[in-house]
Amino acid sequence: MQLAAHTAQAWARLGNVRQVEVALDEGRTILESLTSPSNPDDHFMIDPTKWHFYAMDVYRNIGRDPLAQVYAEEVLRLGTDGNGVERSPMRIAEARITLAVIAERAGEHDEALAQGFRALDSARRSIPSLGMVASELTREFDRTGHGNDPDVLEFRRSLAAPLRKVS
Secondary structure: HHHHHHHHHHHHHHHHHHHHHHHHHHHHHHHHHOOOOOOOOOOOOOOOOOHHHHHHHHHHHOOHHHHHHHHHHHHHOEEEOOOOOOOHHHHHHHHHHHHHHHHHOOOOOHHHHHHHHHHHHOOOOOHHHHHHHHHHHHHHHEEEEEEOOOHHHHHHHHOOOOOOOOO
16 A cells, blocks of 8 residues: 555656556555554554545645645544644644645645744654655745745745754
8 A cells, every 4th residue: 555655656746647546546445455453553554544644745746736635634633633632743744734835826825834834843853754845835935936035935944944853
């Protein structure tokens, strides 16, 4: 399932929508055939909720914003417990970046900035992963003509600042 998801991500970054759909269909088929893990926190077990994370990333990359938004909202919901505690901080940070990209594409610049900064507020960040996704947001800022906006420049500085070590 994870290999199919990574394949879909690679095709999305290459812009091949047809192959994205083939890989996503393969991954869904595999996921449906699996039993629920006894310990979903075990890194080596298939976490069915991770599929939403992969789909969000893929749909953001191919510009299918309505689907990316649905999956991002589901990642936020599944990654937060009933008391509002974030159980999956990296997934949540990337979901917020996804919502920021979608907002910027829709002309909602202030919302994009708010989501972007909120994503960087996480106490736990993976530099390579979050940096790659956040760079997609900075490209959107540039594309929409907001690249030199003072708040965007601050976002870029925040992104480039030393990140806290992942624990």
